[in-house]
Amino acid sequence: MxxxxxxxxxxxxxxxxxxxxxxxxxxxxxxxxxxxxxxxxxxxxxxxxxxxxxxxxxxxxxxxxxxxxxxxxxxxxxxxxxxxxxxxxxxxxxxxxxxxxxxxxxxxxxxxxxxxxxxxxxxxxxxxxxxxxxxxxxxxxxxxxxxxxxxxxxxxxxxxxxxxxxxxxxxxxxxxxxxxxxxxxxxxxxxxxxxxxxxxxxxxxxxxxxxxxxxxxxxxxxxxxxxxxxxRGEECDSRKRAADMVQDLMDEIVRVFPADQPRVRKMKEYWCLAYRSLGVVESRARELLRLEGYEEFKKGVEQEVERLKVG
Ligand SMILES: Cc1cc2nc3c(=O)[nH]c(=O)nc-3n(C[C@H](O)[C@H](O)[C@H](O)COP(=O)(O)O)c2cc1C
Missing domain, CATH: 3.20.20.70 (Aldolase class I)
Incomplete structure (x- = not known):
């Protein structure tokens, strides 16, 4: 299990x-x-x-x-x-x-x-x-x-x-x-x-x-x-699937947390670990963590998600 x-x-x-x-x-x-x-x-x-x-x-x-x-x-x-x-x-x-x-x-x-x-x-x-x-x-x-x-x-x-x-x-x-x-x-x-x-x-x-x-x-x-x-030995495009999930996670946080500060805090809590699943380098991940507003932060994450999907 x-x-x-x-x-x-x-x-x-x-x-x-x-x-x-x-x-x-x-x-x-x-x-x-x-x-x-x-x-x-x-x-x-x-x-x-x-x-x-x-x-x-x-x-x-x-x-x-x-x-x-x-x-x-x-x-x-x-x-x-x-x-x-x-x-x-x-x-x-x-x-x-x-x-x-x-x-x-x-x-x-x-x-x-x-x-x-x-x-x-x-x-x-x-x-x-x-x-x-x-x-x-x-x-x-x-x-x-x-x-x-x-x-x-x-x-x-x-x-x-x-x-x-x-x-x-x-x-x-x-x-x-x-x-x-x-x-x-x-x-x-x-x-x-x-x-x-x-x-x-x-x-x-x-x-x-x-x-x-x-x-x-x-x-x-x-x-x-x-x-x-x-x-379990299953083949999968792990980066792409992680990108879809991270995107969904950010959208769900916006849905569940009504206020800006809790939203961005929660997004950052996940980002601290999840950036690796997208192959984002640590310096770039840290750069995003310095963004304060939730919209700015979410946009930064979306750029990384898009870059990965296109690349
Ligand atoms: C941020 C964070 C929160 C945690 N919260 C709990 C918890 O509520 N209950 C618990 O039993 N362990 C908690 N743990 C410990 C994890 O369940 C796990 O035992 C630990 O991270 C080692 O496993 P891992 O190397 O697979 O992460 C927490 C760990 C971290 C990093």
Missing amino acids: LILAPMQGLTEVLFRRVYERHFPKALDYAVSPFLSLTHGTVASDEQLDDVLPENNVGSMRVVPQLLGKEKEEFVVMAEGLQKLGYDEVNWNIGCPMRRVAAKHRGSGILPFPDEIDEVLRYVTARVGVALSVKMRIGHRSGDESERVIDVLNAYDLKSVTIHPRTGKQQYGGTPDLQRFGECLKRLRHKVIYNGDICTAEDYNSIVQRFGVHDVMIGRGVLYDPSLPLKI
Whole structure:
């Protein structure tokens, strides 16, 4: 299975719908960017919009993700999501953001396996939906994964996705593949690999080395939206298809965001990663990022799209 990684600000429903329109069934499903439990038992409007089934018509299948260690809120949210029709909820114990991790949430809970145990014991005894987990190998050190795995092995989980970096590493350095292999051996659950899959070769080398069949991809899909097709061995004109998708994405942002500032901010968030899919050089990509108005920025992107189509 090929799974779209959750990326706050990027893989929300707007992207998932546009992506599915241009690359139908290329990805098997997506995990949603996290819904925070620190808001209590209600999701913010923005968070809720992202998982409302009516908004997800035309998107790929979605598994909502929860972030936090507030166990009562977890149960209420999971029950609410079940009422919306979801049969699986993903628990994020990998988010490395400092303000999150400092309070033992996201990757910050990994050095405290007893706290993970407490949440899982409480939640699994109460919720009717399947639970999956997305984790890093530790917060400060990969050793932390050992005790975490002992805890995870004591519960019924649908899958465990591992991004083999520590929280402290954020996105720097390289994934610790040796540690991933150790986790894979010890976990009794289905394991999904995640991290730095940007080409079909990256995918093949993970699959061949570890024999895993489920891979979650984040940035690689934005760098090259045809990547899932390439992994599946399908021929395609990837630049042209990326150009069509980027154009559609920009139009959709104009449709969804009524005010100029949020519009241009959102366009730039995508552009920071997606310019590579059009073969635009970094200096030109940066030049566009300096444009302030949304119309100016959109026109700049359209010029790149046109150049590619003509060329
Ligand atoms: C901008 C951004 C936002 C992210 N938001 C989330 C999130 O909401 N939940 C989560 O579990 N991981 C989040 N991640 C981590 C990704 O899901 C993924 O684990 C990471 O990017 C490594 O995979 P990749 O190399 O395929 O991108 C985020 C990553 C980025 C770059």
